Amino acid sequence: MDEDTPRTDGGTERADGEPSEDVALDPWGSASVGDYADLFAEFGIEAFDDVADDVVDPHYLMRRGVIFGHREYDAVAEAMANDEPFAALSGFMPTGDPHIGHKLVFDELIWHQRRGGDVFGLIADLEAHSARGMSWDEIDEHARSYLLSLLALGFDPEAGELYRQSDNREVQDLGFELGSKANFSEFEAIYGFDGETNISHMQSVVTQTADILYPQLVDEPKPTVIPVGPDQDPHVRLTRDLATRLRYFKVTEAFASFELDDAERTLVRAAYDALAGDGSDDDGEAVNRDADDVRCEDAAEWLADYEPPAVDAEEVDLEAAKASALDKLRAGGKEPLRPRVRFFDRNATDEAFEALIGAVQGEKRVFEGHVDAFEMTREAAESLAREVEIDHDGFGFRQPSSIYHRFMTGLTGGKMSSSIPASHISLLDDPEDGYDKVRSATTGGRDTAEEQRELGGEADECPVYELYAYLLAGDDDGLATEVYSECVNGERLCGGCKEQAAELMREFLAEHQEKREEAEEVLEGLDIDLDSDRRGTGGEH
Ligand code: TRP
Numbered sequence: 151m152d153e154d155t156p157r158t159d160g161g162t163e164r165a166d167g168e169p170s171e172d173v174a175l176d177p178w179g180s181a182s183v184g185d186y187a188d189l190f191a192e193f194g195i196e197a198f199d200d201v202a203d204d205v206v207d208p209h210y211l212m213r214r215g216v217i218f219g220h221r222e223y224d225a226v227a228e229a230m231a232n233d234e235p236f237a238a239l240s241g242f243m244p245t246g247d248p249h250i251g252h253k254l255v256f257d258e259l260i261w262h263q264r265r266g267g268d269v270f271g272l273i274a275d276l277e278a279h280s281a282r283g284m285s286w287d288e289i290d291e292h293a294r295s296y297l298l299s300l301l302a303l304g305f306d307p308e309a310g311e312l313y314r315q316s317d318n319r320e321v322q323d324l325g326f327e328l329g330s331k332a333n334f335s336e337f338e339a340i341y342g343f344d345g346e347t348n349i350s351h352m353q354s355v356v357t358q359t360a361d362i363l364y365p366q367l368v369d370e371p372k373p374t375v376i377p378v379g380p381d382q383d384p385h386v387r388l389t390r391d392l393a394t395r396l397r398y399f400k401v402t403e404a405f406a407s408f409e410l411d412d413a414e415r416t417l418v419r420a421a422y423d424a425l426a427g428d429g430s431d432d433d434g435e436a437v438n439r440d441a442d443d444v445r446c447e448d449a450a451e452w453l454a455d456y457e458p459p460a461v462d463a464e465e466v467d468l469e470a471a472k473a474s475a476l477d478k479l480r481a482g483g484k485e486p487l488r489p490r491v492r493f494f495d496r497n498a499t500d501e502a503f504e505a506l507i508g509a510v511q512g513e514k515r516v517f518e519g520h521v522d523a524f525e526m527t528r529e530a531a532e533s534l535a536r537e538v539e540i541d542h543d544g545f546g547f548r549q550p551s552s553i554y555h556r557f558m559t560g561l562t563g564g565k566m567s568s569s570i571p572a573s574h575i576s577l578l579d580d581p582e583d584g585y586d587k588v589r590s591a592t593t594g595g596r597d598t599a600e601e602q603r604e605l606g607g608e609a610d611e612c613p614v615y616e617l618y619a620y621l622l623a624g625d626d627d628g629l630a631t632e633v634y635s636e637c638v639n640g641e642r643l644c645g646g647c648k649e650q651a652a653e654l655m656r657e658f659l660a661e662h663q664e665k666r667e668e669a670e671e672v673l674e675g676l677d678i679d680l681d682s683d684r685r686g687t688g689g690e691h
């Protein structure tokens with residue numbers, strides 16, 4: 151890579167490809183990640199780069215690698231590109247003042263809203279009370295402040311929805327339902343909960359899974375993105391699981407009447423495609439077969455000679471899969487393979503299963519616990535399954551998607567933490583204090599100006615450069631690139647660079663605070679109660 155281009159991988163690339171120290175994602179622990187690349191290998195978060203091309207006119211946080219990872223964001227990008235319904239939701243624990251880290255998420259929500267999404271912002275007051283022991287008065291005050299900043303930055307409350315967890319009865323009910331599909335052992339494994347964990351804290355987790363699915367309850371199931379820091383990924387993963395566990399039917403592709411696992415199915419598909427495909431075998435000899443005539447034993451014969459790669463993309467042992475697939479195919483004998491889609495009854499009521507059977511189009515075969523459809527595409531089958539589920543009091547949820555942003559480095563080096571005021575900038579900081587904090591920030595600069603001119607600064611290690619990239623340069627890629635390349639080329643010295651950043655910060659804060667004042671009136675007009683009359687002292691203090 152060219153030395154003076156900002157890293158678009160957001161620093162996620164590791165030379166050795168090995169995970170560094172142990173990585174843990176703890177929603178209530180310290181929000182720092184040693185190496186973002188580890189999150190891909192350890193937790194299956196995907197690199198944002200892989201989906202970036204699908205996003206039309208991406209946000210600057212996407213362009214600059216600040217948003218580094220995702221789960222299934224392709225579904226949202228596709229809906230956005232095709233003008234189909236999609237949603238975005240994020241939540242904020244009202245434990246302190248909103249700061250420039252929250253601004254990243256506010257901006258992400260607003261961007262999705264401007265792209266036509268249904269956008270939700272919520273105050274995680276139940277979580278703040280149960281997991282952090284915040285009093286209701288404190289919560290009210292902070293909640294107001296978060297909402298003012300969100301509105302000041304451009305959230306449109308008419309087009310979107312703002313709520314607090316404690317006030318949203320639908321979320322509570324959905325949480326109750328979702329909780330019936332989760333158990334304590336799982337919470338223990340995911341969150342490290344134990345016998346000392348207070349029950350309301352657990353309830354707040356269930357509430358969060360309900361938050362995440364709530365946009366799909368309003369109106370209809372749709373692709374939904376949850377923009378958060380990677381510490382929230384455990385909640386996203388759990389919610390994706392629970393969404394699936396609630397589904398009435400599972401739809402798979404299938405061959406013949408027996409079950410195949412994914413790896414076996416890949417091999418059987420290869421056999422089927424080879425035999426039914428273009429009507430000729432490897433030697434170009436005509437294979438006179440109607441696709442419906444390909445039998446299990448034919449596929450067994452083909453597969454016996456086939457040498458699959460040792461493992462597939464998911465590292466599944468294909469040799470073992472070959473052996474087991476061969477057993478099944480041989481046992482199948484003359485039964486035609488006939489590709490089909492299969493609907494398994496996962497949670498459906500009897501009536502729903504009957505209704506599904508009735509609604510399957512074309513030729514079908516009904517078995518105990520599943521039904522096979524021979525003339526439906528997988529896609530058509532998925533939407534039918536969802537439709538029948540929704541018609542029979544099910545939710546029909548899609549798995550939610552997520553995008554993850556990098557945490558900002560503290561201005562004093564180390565992590566940005568609200569307990570160290572000089573390390574971070576609150577959106578409520580006096581503009582002059584904001585100016586001063588940036589002026590006193592640690593940099594990626596060299597010891598002397600001479601060295602800096604000779605070697606260039608280390609923009610990738612510099613909290614001030616981060617301020618430009620994450621916030622101060624805004625949509626202006628020219629400015630971000632200029633700072634970066636001038637820095638690494640030794641044309642920029644830290645004094646002047648910080649002065650420029652400090653002035654921009656002062657300007658930003660002054661303007662933001664003015665807009666917060668204007669937002670007061672808008673907030674008053676909204677249907678959100680910021681003077682709760684709740685009692686009690688909450689959990690861990
Ligand atoms: N747990 C989140 C936090 O610590 C807040 C939150 C609650 C949230 N519900 C959510 C975040 C739903 C994203 C989506 O800040």
Ligand code: SF4
Nearest residue numbers: 594595607612637647
């Ligand atoms: Fe950081 Fe600017 Fe100094 Fe480069 S010149 S190290 S970006 S403060």
